[in-house]
Amino acid sequence: MTHPRLLEVTNRIKARSKDSRAAYEARVKAMRDAGPARPHLSCGNLAHAIAACSEAEKQKLMQAGMVNIGIVSAYNDMLSAHQPYHQKLDEVKAAVVDAGGVAQMAGGVPAMCDGVTQGQPGMEMSLFSRDVIAQATGIAMSHNVFDGGLLFGICDKIVPGLLIGALAFGHLPFVFVPAGPMPTGISNSEKAKVRQQFATGEVGKKELLQSESRAYHSPGTCTFYGTANTNQMMLEMMGLQLPGSSFVNPSDGLRGKLDAAAAKQVVKLAEAKNDIGMAEMVTAEAIVNGIVGLLATGGSTNHTLHIVAIAAAAGYRVTWQDFSDLSDAVPLLARVYPNGTADVNAFQDAGGTPFVIKELLAGGLLNEEVHTIMGEGLKPFTEMPALVEGQAVWRLSPDVPGDDMILRKIDNPFQPTGGLTVFNGTLGEAVMKTSAVKPQHQVIEAPAVVFEDQDDLLKAYKAGELEKDFVAVIRFQGPKANGMPELHKLTPSLGVLQDKGFKVALVTDGRMSGASGKVPAAIHVTPEAASGGPIARVKDGDIVRVDATTGELLVLVDEAEFKAREASIGPVVPDTFGRNLFAGVRGIVGPAGLGGSFI
């Protein structure tokens, strides 16, 4: 029986989105009514589109009924997660041909590695890159010669960008093709320990680099449960990626079979002509299923931005209150670093996303009336693939988890509620991933120390000025200020202070990484300082209360005095390292509560 809270939130999203969803569905109908793509091309258009094809492909593509699949790829060598897409292209094209279609590389999209840019100027483009990826996906598919698409992308802003772009072609079916996590190196906890030892001066750069390179060591996605791997879980929850396919390593023999199966599935969907495209798959029910998956697994806080933006691309308005109300009803069923010690390889071995889906269905916490890439309903997504006599074979998840320190059944969760808290109060709205914060750190009331640049906090730390209870208020880090960077490089220093017994918390209009964890951080503060939000009026010494148990974010200053204060105007954004290219975007980008989007 479906949980009443699930029905309540799903129905209110539909109700508030009635007009915007109707407008989206009208756009999709107009594209569908225009009929299959290629017959409407001029001979010149078609000749250009197939000029570089083989003779066999040309003959096929000149037939209107032949399914042509557009591949949109986020391959580059900067993301270890995306490097495997280089050799995947030809393999998947061949698999589409084996399945009776033709495939063309429709276009590439940019992909930024947040690990490479963490703490660097490039991080100020990170959030914006999501919408650039969406636009690049639109450019790729705008050739309008395709009957469906395959999407090569995994990491943080790439999956949301690809999905937003694909939704602009909601009359077509798309299937995501993952590449899988790298094998486990040193544990994430060991990595974090060495970082804190570096922050205290116990180890030097040589030891730190050695440790980092043993954590991040080969092709594949990083193995912590950050935004990239949360994307993977979400795509299975939403039925947009083959069941249980996310966390199979690139070098595993099963990987290639899963790629071929994805190719075959998208050809089958494109041939079906039953009007099941992205619009019919990405419904309010599917979006709520994605949020439920986020909450049940303690996924990345970045999804309070990305799911809102994805929903908007499908004509739905989703709010942080929706996340909060679902979080009260959805139990925490998984502990994967930073919410535990295991990584995604251990999560997969313990039962992975199919196990979580099976348990959530048993608890009535997923909408079952959904169209997915596998057909109707979520039952196929309770199955895990294995290589049996050289073939990918799916089997129903077991009734018990492979490791109950990593996964739990619905009647024995790690926490009765989800891993996310939405804050409200005198500083505005904010979110916190509480699943990674110990209970004794979930309520912090301490004097503010205000910064407008994360490096200034690190300088104060190194000067020994932060050996005390304090709330770090870091502002002018919002979308309009400087692109809303992740401030994850502060984690080791704040972690050292927390370990020393000081009560520390972070409040910022910026973001943290999905891999950030133990320090309580009320992030995405909205309205941001650059929009005149109250965070711009906080002064050193103001008492700030961050209470993750009640969702209060308060500055304990006389209301009239606080309101009368002059707001800080913040620092000037340098125009170096490409920042100047996004000056216009900073002027039009929307607030975090609407996904931080400029589309």
Ligand SMILES: O=C(O)[C@H](O)[C@@H](O)[C@H](O)[C@H](O)COP(=O)(O)O
């Ligand atoms: O949201 C995320 O998951 C992060 O952006 C992640 O993709 C990023 O790479 C982190 O910075 C990795 O963690 P470290 O920086 O600790 O390696």
Ligand code: SF4
């Ligand atoms: S998970 Fe993060 S650090 Fe790892 S490849 Fe993806 S973007 Fe880069």
